[in-house]
Amino acid sequence: MDGPAPLEQGGIAPGAAVRPLRLRLALGGAVLRRTAMALGALWLFVIAVRTLSSGAKGIEPLLDLLSVNNPVNALGFAWLGAYGVLSGSPIAAIAVTLFDGGLISRIEAFAMLNGSRFGASFIVLVVGFMSYIRNRRGPDGVYIGVIALLTAFAMNLPVLFLGVALLRSGLLDGARFDLPGLTSLVEVIADPAVHRITDAFSPTLVFVAGVALVLLTFQLFDRALPQLEAADQRFERLVAFLHRRWAMFAVGLLMTSMTMSVSISLTVLVPLSLKGYIRRDGIVPYVMGANISTWIDTLIATLLLGNPDAFVIVLAEMVSGFTVALVVLSLWYRPFEGAILCLTHWIVASRRSLAVFLGAIFMMPLVLLFAVP
Secondary structure (H helix, E strand, O other), X not given: OOOOOOHHHOOOOOOHHHHHHHHHHHHHHHHHHHHHHHHHHHHHHHHHHHHHHXXXXXXXXXXXXOOOOOHXXXXXXXXXXXXXXXXXXXXXXXXXXXXXXXXXXXXXXXXXXXXXXXXXXXXXXXXXXXXHHHHOOOOHHHHHHHHHHHHHHHHHHHHHHHHHHHHHHOOOOOXXXXXXXHHHHHXXXXXXXXXXXXXXXXXXXXXXXXXXXXXXXXXXXXXXXXXXXXXXXXXXHHHHHOOOHHHHHHHHHHHHHHHOOHHHHHHOHHHHHHOOOOOHHHHHHHHHHHHHHOOHHHHHHHHHHOOHHHHHHHHHHHHHHHHHHHHHHHHOHHHHHHHHHHHHHXXXXXXXXXXXXXXXXXXXXXXXXHOOO
């Protein structure tokens, strides 16, 4: 009888031979799409930064209205802004462009960078709360968000004072990092689009367009990158294995360096922790590492602006953050972690204490923004 040989006799099922090829083509197509999206996002990021710089003067009335005229006000302004956009990177990019436009001083720009870090971890609390509402499996997601916020607050407060001291001392003023030909390349690939925007709108609308482009850029980067919430089992086993403080610190550094977004690298804590791959005592050093390498995209923004002083400000943030992290991890990690976990346990123990915490983290930036003349 004619026909294909039975499978148990070595025959090949119809279409079986082409399945691996189709799979490889599908995977290759997905990689190409993500690569194209990432390159498009990078091009858009260049345009966004240049647009923000061109429209910086347009935000001056808003800064005057909110009385943002000193580092304390700038800290509160950026803190609230990071809450609003659920990310610190766009606010950090705005800070360096405002400095490049001459609207804020060195110290005010540094304070804005710190404010963006104070508010950036809020996304973890939002995702954790949404997970709690959706699954009703206990407040573990909220617990993780509170840990991330408290760690960011505790780390960035000493970073603020150390960084200001560094900037005032002038120790980093000689630090320079130039990419030959970058300015010319930026002018070729971005300035035609930027000129169209600046010619069509007022400075205020140009700045608004720049903010919108920055937000769109980070959304494109998020889509272009693999969905870490559904990371494969090999990755999850690796993270589960690396639970020592230095290892988790390094994982946080690496994850944020790879994703170029602390929002992604911190948000992935929620599903991995809920699955049991990351224990609560591994979250603190992870957040510490993530909050240092998150400055890579802001450093790139300073290079796109071609402003060496802006580069020094971001470098001071990174040096200060790394110094504080090393001191804590080396000398005071156990009491530091114990205090964070103990306070977190109290906050999530009842709705009343959680409400007090939420009220406090929104009142503090408001007080900083409006209370100091």
